[in-house]
Amino acid sequence: xxxxxxxxxxxxxxxxxxxxxxxxxxxxxxxxxxxxxxxxxxxxxxxxxxxxxxxxxxxxxxxxxxxxxxxxxxxxxxxxxxxxxxxxxxxxxxxxxxxxxxxxxxxxxxxxxxxxxxxxxxxxxxxxxxxxxxxxxxxxxxxxxxxxxxxxxxxxxxxxxxxxxxxxxxxxxxxxxxxxxxxxxxxxxxxxxxxxxxxxxxxxxxxxxxxxxxxxxxxxxxxxxxxxxxxxxxxxxxxxxxxxxxxxxxxxxxxxxxxxxxxxxxxxxxxxxxxxxxxxxxxxxxxxxxxxxxxxxxxxxxxxxxxxxxxxxxxxxxxxxxxxxxxxxxxxxxxxxxxxxxxxxxxxx
Amino acid sequence: xxxxxxxxxxxxxxxxxxxxxxxxxxxxxxxxxxxxxxxxxxxxxxxxxxxxxxxxxxxxxxxxxxxxxxxxxxxxxxxxxxxxxxxxxxxxxxxxxxxxxxxxxxxxxxxxxxxxxxxxxxxxxxxxxxxxxxxxxxxxxxxxxxxxxxxxxxxxxxxxxxxxxxxxxxxxxxxxxxxxxxxxxxxxxxxxxxxxxxxxxxxxxxxxxxxxxxxxxxxxxxxxxxxxxxxxxxxxxxxxxxxxxxxxxxxxxxxxxxxxxxxxxxxxxxxxxxxxxxxxxxxxxxxxxxxxxxxxxxxxxxxxxxxxxxxxxxxxxxxxxxxxxxxxxxxxxxxxxxxxxxxxxxxxxxxxxxxxxxxxxxxxxxxxxxxxxxxxxxxxxxxxxxxxxxxxxxxxxxxxxxxxxxxx
Numbered sequence: 001x002x003x004x005x006x007x008x009x010x011x012x013x014x015x016x017x018x019x020x021x022x023x024x025x026x027x028x029x030x031x032x033x034x035x036x037x038x039x040x041x042x043x044x045x046x047x048x049x050x051x052x053x054x055x056x057x058x059x060x061x062x063x064x065x066x067x068x069x070x071x072x073x074x075x076x077x078x079x080x081x082x083x084x085x086x087x088x089x090x091x092x093x094x095x096x097x098x099x100x101x102x103x104x105x106x107x108x109x110x111x112x113x114x115x116x117x118x119x120x121x122x123x124x125x126x127x128x129x130x131x132x133x134x135x136x137x138x139x140x141x142x143x144x145x146x147x148x149x150x151x152x153x154x155x156x157x158x159x160x161x162x163x164x165x166x167x168x169x170x171x172x173x174x175x176x177x178x179x180x181x182x183x184x185x186x187x188x189x190x191x192x193x194x195x196x197x198x199x200x201x202x203x204x205x206x207x208x209x210x211x212x213x214x215x216x217x218x219x220x221x222x223x224x225x226x227x228x229x230x231x232x233x234x235x236x237x238x239x240x241x242x243x244x245x246x247x248x249x250x251x252x253x254x255x256x257x258x259x260x261x262x263x264x265x266x267x268x269x270x271x272x273x274x275x276x277x278x279x280x281x282x283x284x285x286x287x288x289x290x291x292x293x294x295x296x297x298x299x300x301x302x303x304x305x306x307x308x309x310x311x312x313x314x315x316x317x318x319x320x321x322x323x324x325x326x327x328x329x330x331x332x333x334x335x336x337x338x339x340x341x342x343x344x345x346x347x348x349x
Numbered sequence: 350x351x352x353x354x355x356x357x358x359x360x361x362x363x364x365x366x367x368x369x370x371x372x373x374x375x376x377x378x379x380x381x382x383x384x385x386x387x388x389x390x391x392x393x394x395x396x397x398x399x400x401x402x403x404x405x406x407x408x409x410x411x412x413x414x415x416x417x418x419x420x421x422x423x424x425x426x427x428x429x430x431x432x433x434x435x436x437x438x439x440x441x442x443x444x445x446x447x448x449x450x451x452x453x454x455x456x457x458x459x460x461x462x463x464x465x466x467x468x469x470x471x472x473x474x475x476x477x478x479x480x481x482x483x484x485x486x487x488x489x490x491x492x493x494x495x496x497x498x499x500x501x502x503x504x505x506x507x508x509x510x511x512x513x514x515x516x517x518x519x520x521x522x523x524x525x526x527x528x529x530x531x532x533x534x535x536x537x538x539x540x541x542x543x544x545x546x547x548x549x550x551x552x553x554x555x556x557x558x559x560x561x562x563x564x565x566x567x568x569x570x571x572x573x574x575x576x577x578x579x580x581x582x583x584x585x586x587x588x589x590x591x592x593x594x595x596x597x598x599x600x601x602x603x604x605x606x607x608x609x610x611x612x613x614x615x616x617x618x619x620x621x622x623x624x625x626x627x628x629x630x631x632x633x634x635x636x637x638x639x640x641x642x643x644x645x646x647x648x649x650x651x652x653x654x655x656x657x658x659x660x661x662x663x664x665x666x667x668x669x670x671x672x673x674x675x676x677x678x679x680x681x682x683x684x685x686x687x688x689x690x691x692x693x694x695x696x697x698x699x700x701x702x703x704x705x706x707x708x709x710x711x712x713x714x715x716x717x718x719x720x721x722x723x724x725x726x727x728x729x730x731x732x733x734x735x736x737x738x739x740x741x742x743x744x745x746x747x748x749x750x751x752x753x754x755x756x757x
Contacts, residue, residue: 064717091720094443094461163703208620211698215593222597224619330458337719338454338530344711345532347703348539 026055027272030082031124032259033060035237036293040124043288048279054272065092068264072097077266080273083124086115086329087336089260093120099263105274107281107299113316115326116298121260122281123298125289128256128315128324129167131249132235133227134220145252146175149227150203160216160228163209165343166332170255171229172199180253180325187331193339197346209347220246233294236313250320257327258298290314391733394512394726397505403436403445404429408501415498416491426478426488433464451721452496452507459487495519508727533711537731540707543622543697544690547629551637551686552679554630559641559678564650577638585632589696592628593619596700625701632696633689637682644678676750684743691732691739708732 031037037058045056065088071077092098098120109117116123133142173183176199186192208225210216213234219225238244263273286297287305296316311317410428436442442464450457463485514531518524562573596618603615656666694709715725
């Protein structure tokens with residue numbers, strides 16, 4: 001009997017040892033799916049696996065912080081590293097869902113673009129919501145500014161717009177003549193938000209609202225809309241891969257936002273995950289993503305490793321950065337719920 | 350005699366026990382996998398413990414003080430500093446800040462920064478009041494204290510009221526929220542209305558279709574049945590997105606309309622209530638057909654023939670003979686379609702217009718994006734109540750048709 005128990009416990013110990021060894025060698029990384037995940041795999045993760053032997057399993061999500069909260073609260077964390085949007089990282093960090101990162105992991109915070117490093121996260125990708133138009137539908141002189149975008153006399157045809165307050169209010173303010181850098185100062189003033197909604201009122205009948213970027217690009221391709229707001233890489237992707245005649249109007253002004261890599265608190269592979277982020281903080285390593293996908297990353301020097309011709313497609317390129325401003329995470333963390341509710345009420349009127 | 354009776358009793362009891370043993374796993378499964386988690390989530394609609402527990406000292410210190418009496422007194426602020434420092438030590442300051450911000454927008458960072466400073470001992474000197482208000486003047490705001498006092502209980506009606514576009518007024522009564530924030534009541538009515546319309550369209554389309562399937566020769570019947578089932582094997586998302594392509598401005602439907610000269614220029618078909626109905630009916634129709642076919646198969650064709658041969662016009666015969674007989678199928682199908690339709694949100698998001706969003710999309714938004722599970726739970730309670738009401742109506746309707754059947 002004793003023998004049986006001995007062999008059972010030895011087997012259990014072995015199994016435990018094997019599973020921890022496996023666990024340490026595999027990190028589950030959750031990204032935004034599709035070409036985004038593909039670019040990360042080919043440009044970044046494969047290289048890491050090659051150098052360290054650590055395997056990386058990719059999973060896909062839509063940025064739902066609720067899924068992280070459910071894992072942490074139930075104590076069964078299966079995701080190690082996730083990529084939420086910056087406001088979600090801010091909320092999750094304050095709630096204790098993510099592991100705080102030290103400069104030892106991230107490197108010197110001063111070497112990052114503004115807004116691309118936070119207490120619990122470093123940029124996985126910096127994207128911009130830009131003005132794009134279909135040059136087949138608008139031959140000749142195209143729109144030059146967000147004011148043109150709101151001018152249906154000058155440029156007839158429907159406009160695509162993301163059906164949420166975040167990003168849309170900013171575009172409305174720019175159309176009303178506010179420079180990107182001043183948009184949040186104006187929005188925070190009493191009546192600032194009303195001003196944005198009043199501007200949106202002027203274009204409401206001419207808008208086709210979208211909720212997924214695939215849908216928005218389909219609308220642009222089919223002629224349902226002649227211009228649209230969009231994440232820049234989606235437009236670049238169609239220009240490069242499908243030879244579409246689309247134009248991005250960078251100098252109309254744009255906002256850039258950031259998704260962040262964050263380590264889930266309670267992850268069984270926390271140490272390995274932090275190692276991964278430490279490796280990722282080296283500019284050359286994170287540039288692997290930007291080379292394949294037209295989004296920037298956090299470290300300023302990463303641009304040096306991206307071919308000049310391709311760099312022109314990134315929101316963080318020196319050519320464009322001067323027209324852009326960063327989304328104000330604090331503004332949206334505090335106002336998101338109230339403004340989205342108001343936006344939905346406005347939309348349904 | 351008596352011994353025989355006991356033996357049968359034993360056997361019956363053993364059988365009962367066996368039956369019970371067979372049912373127990375199912376009951377346990379339903380309770381632990383379904384009822385318990387749902388009940389726990391719905392409890393969040395009234396749960397206020399994160400607020401009341403993390404600010405317990407503050408609420409105790411507030412006592413009878415009201416913002417109208419003047420600035421917050423020293424004991425209240427001292428208790429607040431203690432509470433916030435402890436919340437930060439326990440990692441609860443984030444959730445507390447989020448809850449306070451829900452009540453009064455723009456206070457999130459005030460709570461987080463104060464908690465951080467409190468835990469670093471910045472307010473250890475007494476009295477704390479002046480230092481606290483100097484560093485974080487937001488605590489001078491009477492509106493914030495009014496909201497906090499209102500949120501002091503272990504349970505709250507805040508979310509349930511909010512889900513009905515209601516709020517507490519300054520004097521504690523219940524009032525409607527400002528018009529530009531009122532969204533849920535409209536969305537709720539819209540959800541019910543869309544579900545009813547979809548159910549009716551499905552019923553009207555499914556009755557002739559099911560009749561054709563039942564009446565056709567077996568080989569045709571099988572083929573028709575397969576065609577009805579076919580869409581069920583395709584993913585919901587694909588079936589929905591296809592409609593965008595079919596109905597878009599330069600899509601096949603508009604091309605055909607313009608080509609035949611029926612309309613001078615392409616119509617706006619997609620992103621409207623019309624396209625939403627089409628997409629939802631297409632997805633839900635098979636469910637209605639299935640439940641109708643199973644009932645119609647059991648109705649002998651001789652009844653209709655008898656009614657017709659007795660001289661009743663076809664429409665009268667159908668209405669008075671066939672319709673009551675297939676009514677259980679219609680009711681069962683309608684119940685399924687209605688319940689499914691109530692929970693739709695992907696389809697309205699993708700093919701509906703801005704005024705066609707249904708209540709589930711709001712639940713998903715508050716659950717996933719802003720983590721306001723209290724409001725999400727309150728909206729779920731509404732949906733559940735509508736579901737129960739609908740179930741009651743269907744049950745009554747069924748009982749009525751049964752009784753009429755029995756009387757006839």
